[in-house]
Amino acid sequence: MNIIVVGLSHKTAPVEIRERVAFSPTAMDKPLHEMTALPAISEGVIVSTCNRVELYATSRDVDAAVGQLKRFLSTYHGILKRFLSTYHGIPLEQLESHLYEYQGEEAIRHVFRVSASLDSMVIGEPQILGQIKTAYGYATEFKSVGLILNRFLHKAFSVAKRVRTETDIASNAVSVSFAAVELARKIFGTLDNKKVLLIGAGEMCELAARHFLNNGAASVMVTNRTYERAEKLAEEFQGQAIPFEEFPQKLHQVDIVLTSTGAPNFILGHDKVEEVIRQRKNKPMFFIDIAVPRDIDPKVNKIDNIYLYDVDDLQGVVQANLKERHKEAKKAEAIIDQEIGQFFRWLGSLDVVPTIVGLRKKLEGIRQGELQKTFANLKDLDKKERKAIEALTAAIINKVLHQPTTVLKQSQNDASGDRYVDAVRTLFNLETEATEE
Amino acid sequence: MSANILMFKITLLLYATSTVLYLIDVIARRAKAGQLARWILLGGFVLHCATLITRYVEAGYTPVANLHESLSFFAWTIVGIFLIFDARYRMTVLGAFSCPLALTLMVFGSAAPKTIKEMNPALDSWWFPVHVTLAFLGNAVFTVAFVAGVMYLLQERMLKSKKFSALYYRLPSLEILDTINYKCLSFGFPLMTMGIISGAVWANSAWGGYWRWDPKETWALITWFLYAALLHGRLTIGWRGRRAAIFAIIGFLCLLFTFLGVNLLLSDMHSFSAMEGR
Incomplete structure (x- = not known):
């Protein structure tokens, strides 16, 4: 088959x-x-x-x-x-x-x-x-x-x-928003008790915020130029809305900042962030700038304990992760090679002819073993009597095997064949090289 | 070759095996190699304990009186401290960094002359084991801080530059590395302080003076101030991360100089020849 x-x-x-x-x-x-x-x-x-x-x-x-x-x-x-x-x-x-x-x-x-x-x-x-x-x-x-x-x-x-x-084939993020969560883990270890600030709105930003919350972040603060939108989003995340003008004063309270506003210029500059990190006594901060044009001055990344990633950076992480997956795939191929061998041997064992041969061998082995035991106990048997016993046992095996052999041979050509073969192999415990779990 | 030297050599071999396995784990990403490395290292550590005990019995003093013994003892404390941290944080990468360090010390130790010499009776007091054990434990803890510092800088560099090598995926988070830095500092600093104080007390009983400003003492003090500055910075001004990692690395280099450089380059009463009875 x-x-x-x-x-x-x-x-x-x-x-x-x-x-x-x-x-x-x-x-x-x-x-x-x-x-x-x-x-x-x-x-x-x-x-x-x-x-x-x-x-x-x-x-x-x-x-x-x-x-x-x-x-x-x-x-x-x-x-x-x-x-x-x-x-x-x-x-x-x-x-x-x-x-x-x-x-x-x-x-x-x-x-x-x-x-x-x-x-x-x-x-x-x-x-x-x-x-x-x-x-x-x-x-x-x-x-x-x-x-x-x-x-x-x-x-x-x-x-x-x-x-x-x-293998680690599925362990690194291949989406931008998950990549952000993983980066945060590399920085903070755990996201427990970490506070997230969401500046502006946008699908990717909200998705990332949701991932942060699902992965343990403590709370989300939301700000937007239109306060109503901030309120609406805050409600969705069960967070707190703050007026746009006030967010710089709240910055030192949060660990992760997600920005995606439509602002034409930077809304966060180098000096402001430096001031914030001093206020935080150098506790690290992670800025994710998804806006195009960017919201945060890229120079911010140079400040100690500040990590700033823009969209391209996150894409780069995703690419690197994909490369890692391809490396892991090689390990996976090796596992598959092993398993194929096993399964293929089992499949081969389902052929009818080797099964009949194996069944005969098995019974013949039993017969020989029992004959030896009997002959060892009955030492005074003469040649003729021994011959008769041998013929008798051989005849029993032939008679017993006749019907199963016929059925197996007949079933060769229809779909039930494999089931019979498998049943015979299981019932008589015939050697299959493939060891199945 | 005495039984003790044989045990030392086997220990060295186990550490070498463990190092190779740790590197295989980190570079080729075979997690099983790392698990094996951990057990072999543990076995090596147990044997190392036995080695030190037999040495103690043979020599009749705490075996840190010559270069061979000191290097071996230093390696022993590093492996011991690493195993403690490993039990808490399960970090194969830390092993891949610490194990080669201990191995290097062992290799140098195996090259150094191993003969047991009579100890100067003036120095033979129970302050001796107290002083060296405290000092070496402090050194070992700071070695782990150094290793964590190197790992921190590598990881931080990759996160800042956004270029990730294969190591990125194996290194623990910055937060954990910084925590290790802090833990090491808060254990290592008291150990070092007590090591210096016990040394002074011992010196007083042996030579009748607490402090003589010999190069070893001077360098130990410099190192102590360095770590004191880091601890102060951490606790009050919020030094952490990169700066703390750099400090741990500089501190370790000073420490290494205090331990080896002074002995090998500048001769004085801390040199090993001074330990021998004349």
């Missing part, structure tokens, strides 16, 4: 293509049903997110299966909504160049990498794992998965978890 992946992602297809083959998450029963009804396919999962559409399947006939899956992907929407075919569905010739296909070990690697978020647009982003779990949820709900994909996807989830805990 082979695992096959056919699909496209942000790396191979533009959104204009992706949207035409995407599946709606509210109606997954029909496509899953149609997919598993394809003659060469035994099990199937459909993953459809805004960045990728992928079909995971098992089949005994890889070539046929790949062809059928591709056709399914190109025609499914076209057939269903023919009247909308300008938007949905896409001719195979046009789709072909955007598709990738993997089988066997490569398919396993691909799915492990996708779930561990190594194939994501932003490496390490956590959503993709949830999306695959949801896709798998639909597949179990509509019974389109069996033994192999069940175990395969569970394995993928555990690999993703391992990557997350054993």
Whole structure:
């Protein structure tokens, strides 16, 4: 049995293509049903997110299966909504160049990498794992998965978890507002009891303020040229509004200052900040200037214990963090390599012939062991009697094995085969190199 | 090779292993290496304790009477103090900075002559162990302050210049580094003060005079004033961060000179030859 992946992602297809083959998450029963009804396919999962559409399947006939899956992907929407075919569905010739296909070990690697978020647009982003779990949820709900994909996807989830805990792939912020929170942590250690002053309003500024509050900051003060707006925002953050003219007098009370006003000139200069830091007895301050044109004189950064970051600086931090993630991704690939080997061996063990051979060997081993014990106890048996006992035991094994062997051989060609093989391996504890948890 | 020297060499080897593992953790970011390093360092420290005890038994005096013994003792206090800080703050990076320092002292210590000599009976008093233990503990605490200071400056530089090397992700926050600076100062300063006072008392019993202005005493006093200034600045004017880190670094350099430079460059009654019975 082979695992096959056919699909496209942000790396191979533009959104204009992706949207035409995407599946709606509210109606997954029909496509899953149609997919598993394809003659060469035994099990199937459909993953459809805004960045990728992928079909995971098992089949005994890889070539046929790949062809059928591709056709399914190109025609499914076209057939269903023919009247909308300008938007949905896409001719195979046009789709072909955007598709990738993997089988066997490569398919396993691909799915492990996708779930561990190594194939994501932003490496390490956590959503993709949830999306695959949801896709798998639909597949179990509509019974389109069996033994192999069940175990395969569970394995993928555990690999993703391992990557997350054993590498720092997701530990550094890749958004500007989170980067600001992390910088604050590098300066202050903890954000507990830290006070934030929000000067002006703006989406990014408010988002950052919210992140600061969620990460332990004690309170938010808000100021704005229009006092009503300050009041409104303060209410939202359960903070305190102060008139714009008064904020310089409050500066020494706060640790983190977020500015984004539309002022054409600096609203905070070098001398004022120097005075404030003296008032604070050099307790560090973190200024985040999101305004363009900037609100705070960049010379402020030169003052001891003052850290000033503007939008570009924060972008730079995000870039540096992304680089770190790429470094961590290499560690993740090594983990995946390990896990692939294990899973692939388990998959290989599901073949019928080695199972029958293994079963015979196992029973033959038992027979030989018991024979030796018996012969050791009954020393006065003559050759003929020994022969008779040997023949008797061999006959019992053959009779016992006859029916299971037949069933296994017959099941080879239908979907139930793997289940029988797995059952036999478990019941008789046949050696599988893959040790599963 | 006596059992004691063998133990010393094994300790040195353990410290070296630990140093390598700490560096692997910080540079190649293998957290497991750091965990291993911590245990090996602990093992090395235990063995080091045993080394010092056997040395004490063999020599019959607290083993800080020659360069080899002093370096070994200094390294022992540094590792000990680091382990205490590590138990509190769990900082692999601190290990990656402190461990090489202790290792360097051990390497020099292993190169210095190791023979045990008779001690000058005039100096053999119980003030001797008190004086050197206090002085060395103070030194070790200030060494950690120095290490934290270097880390602070590196981290501060990166935060100010907005250029982050791989080290940025491993260094603790400025706040923690500054706290370590303060903690070290508040423990190290009393230790150093008591070390100087006990030394004076000892000198009085040995030579009949508290203070002789020999170079070691002078330099110790200079260092003491430096740390006193830093402590005062911290407590009253709000010195902290960069300035405190720079002070800790300068203080440590003075300390190192007081400890080694004076002994090696300027001969006097603190020199190791003065310790031997003549």
